[in-house]
Amino acid sequence: MKWKLTGRYLLSVVLVVVLVIFINVFISFALLIVQLGFDIPIVLEKETSPEQFTREFQDRIQIVDHVVTISEEGKNELLAKNAWLQVMDENGKVIADYRVPEGVKTKYTPTDIIQMYKYQEVNGxxxxxxxxxxxxxxxxxxxxGIENPNLNRYVLFYDNHVLFQMFKTGSVIFxxxxxxxxxxxxMFSKRLTQPLHALIDGIKNLANHQFLIPMQSQGIYENVFDNVNQLSTQLQANEKERKKLDQLKEEWIANISHDIKTPLASIQGYSEMIKDPDYDFTLDEIREYAGIIEQKSLYIKAVMEDLHLTTRLKNKELSIQKKTINMVTLLRSIVIDIVNDPKYAYRQIEFQPTEEHISVEADEILLRRAITNLIYNAIVHNDPDVKIVVKIEMRERAYMIIQDNGKGIKKEELNRIFDRYYRGTNTGEAHKGSGLGMAIANDIIQAHDGEIAIHSEEGHGTRVEIQL
Structure with missing residues (x-):
């Protein structure tokens, strides 16, 4: 895998270089062809070369009765080129000239002609x-003679044998x-791909749930390594949370299975007894058994409703129907309903509002469910003589307190109080619930963009604070 990645990286670099060279050569040839074919000066300026200009200048030299003259057009071209002219007969004697600088010979031997052509004998x-x-x-x-410092000519001599030797040497060097x-x-590719190999190995470790292997940040991929390490830490935390939640689910399923089997057994037993013709029950006995069946059925129904509600809250499928409500009125009605319950008629519950009208935008049904759960927790998880105080006041937001002087909550349990399926050790046999009441209350408060916090000390009671 490592060699494959390095090879691909190296091949991609080489292909990019070759492709760039090919494109440059292709574009250069294409522009040159366009220039030559359509006479458009793209690559080179469309200008006659000095050699061609010299060959074609013979048409500007006129010879009549062995008298040599230069046409006006030729003179103008020489002026445009900043050039001068000397015409010589067969003996090398100058018989006509134009714009010749001082110091130039007027008669040339064959050697002088060669020297004049090959080398700069006039000036630099x-x-x-x-x-x-x-x-x-x-x-x-x-x-x-063309006076132009940018114009140069070099005479090249070469030996085929030397060229061949140079070609061989050049091939070896190439x-x-x-x-x-x-x-x-x-080496360059290996240096760049080494961090990628480490990243790939690190991602494989994450895929295999090996979250405890930190990766050292390297080179230009330092930020990537940091992000992968952060992802590893987050996945590790999520894995711990998942295992904890799975364990809670298993415990909850075991408890709920037991709790549901018990009322179902009662329902089944009393139903069989009532319908059995061998038994002759009085009307009062039938009503008593029917009451027990109803009570057990309501318990099972409440558990199912809690399951349905917490699932919808968790998946954000529950529609919040907000409207303006008076929280003082809502809290007062909740407290009255609980006190009117015959089971809790003798409990000490005080309602202490600081004012009579505090408006909030909320779903009244869901909010009633959340606050009722919290007050019932204070009742059922404490002794009958517990005192519960429900307060409400207006700060920056609506601020509610549900406080009791009961048993309190252990510190290790307080951190898990809002976990789904968690049951505290204070839950008595007579008051086993679904283990979802506190989680539902927390989810409802958060769904209203509110905050809920619990402060408790074992043996000194519990204080629940809600802000909406």
Whole structure:
């Protein structure tokens, strides 16, 4: 895998270089063809070369009765080129000239002509070109010197044997250069791909649930390594939470299974007894048994409703129907309903509002369910003589307190109080619930963009604070 990744990286670098070279060459040839075909100056300026200008200048030299003259057009072209002209007969004597600088010879031997053509014999800025003009049985030669410091001519001599040797040496050097380039490319690619190998291994570890292997940040991928490490930490925390939740679910399923089997057994037993013709129950006995069946059925129904509600709250499928309500009125009605319950008629529950009207935007049904759960928790998890105080006041937001002086909650349990399926050790046999009441209350408060906090000390009671 590592060699494959390094090879692909190296191949991609080489292909990019080759592709760039190919595109540049292709574009250059294409532009040159367009210039030559359509006479558009794209690559090179459309201008006659000095050699071609010299050859074509013979048309500007006129010979009449062996008298040599230069046409006006030729003179203008020489002026435009910043050039001068010397015309010589067959003996090398200058018989016509134009714009010749001082110090230039007026008669040339064959050696002088070669020297003049090959080397700059006039000055460092002038390059001399030679041409020929024929007229009848006579032939004339001419020099055109172009004064242009950017114009240069070099005479090249070469030996085929030397060229061949140079080609062989160049081929060896080229192969060595390719090998060096590949080695450098490999080292460069390896250095860049090593962190990728580490990243791939790290991601494999995450996929295999190996979250405890931190990766050291490397090179240009430092931020990527940091993010992967953060992901590893988050996945590790999520895995712990998942295991804890799975354990709670297993415990909850075992408890709920037991709790549901017990009322179902009662329902089944009393139903069989009532319908059995061998038994002759009085009306009072039938009503008593029917009451027990109803009570057990309501318990099972409450458990099912809690399950349905917590699932919808968790998946955010529950629609919150908000409207303006008076929280003082709502809390007062909740307290009155609980006190009117015959089971709790003798409990000490006080309602202490600081004012008579505190408006909030909320779903009254859901909020009633949450607050009722919290008050019932204070009742059923404490002794009958517990005192419960329900307060409400207006700060920056509606601020509610449900406080008791009961048993309190252990510190290790307080951190799990809002976990789904969790039952505290204070839950007595007579008051086993679904284990979802506190989680439902928390979810409802959060669904209203509110905050809920619990403060408790074992043996000194519990204080629940709600802000909406």
């Amino acid at each position: 800025d002038t390059t001399v070109f030679i041409g020929e003009k024929g007229s009848g049985d006579r032939h004339y030669s001419y020099f055109i 192969v060595i250069d390719i090998l060096i380039a590949c080695w450098i490319g490999y």
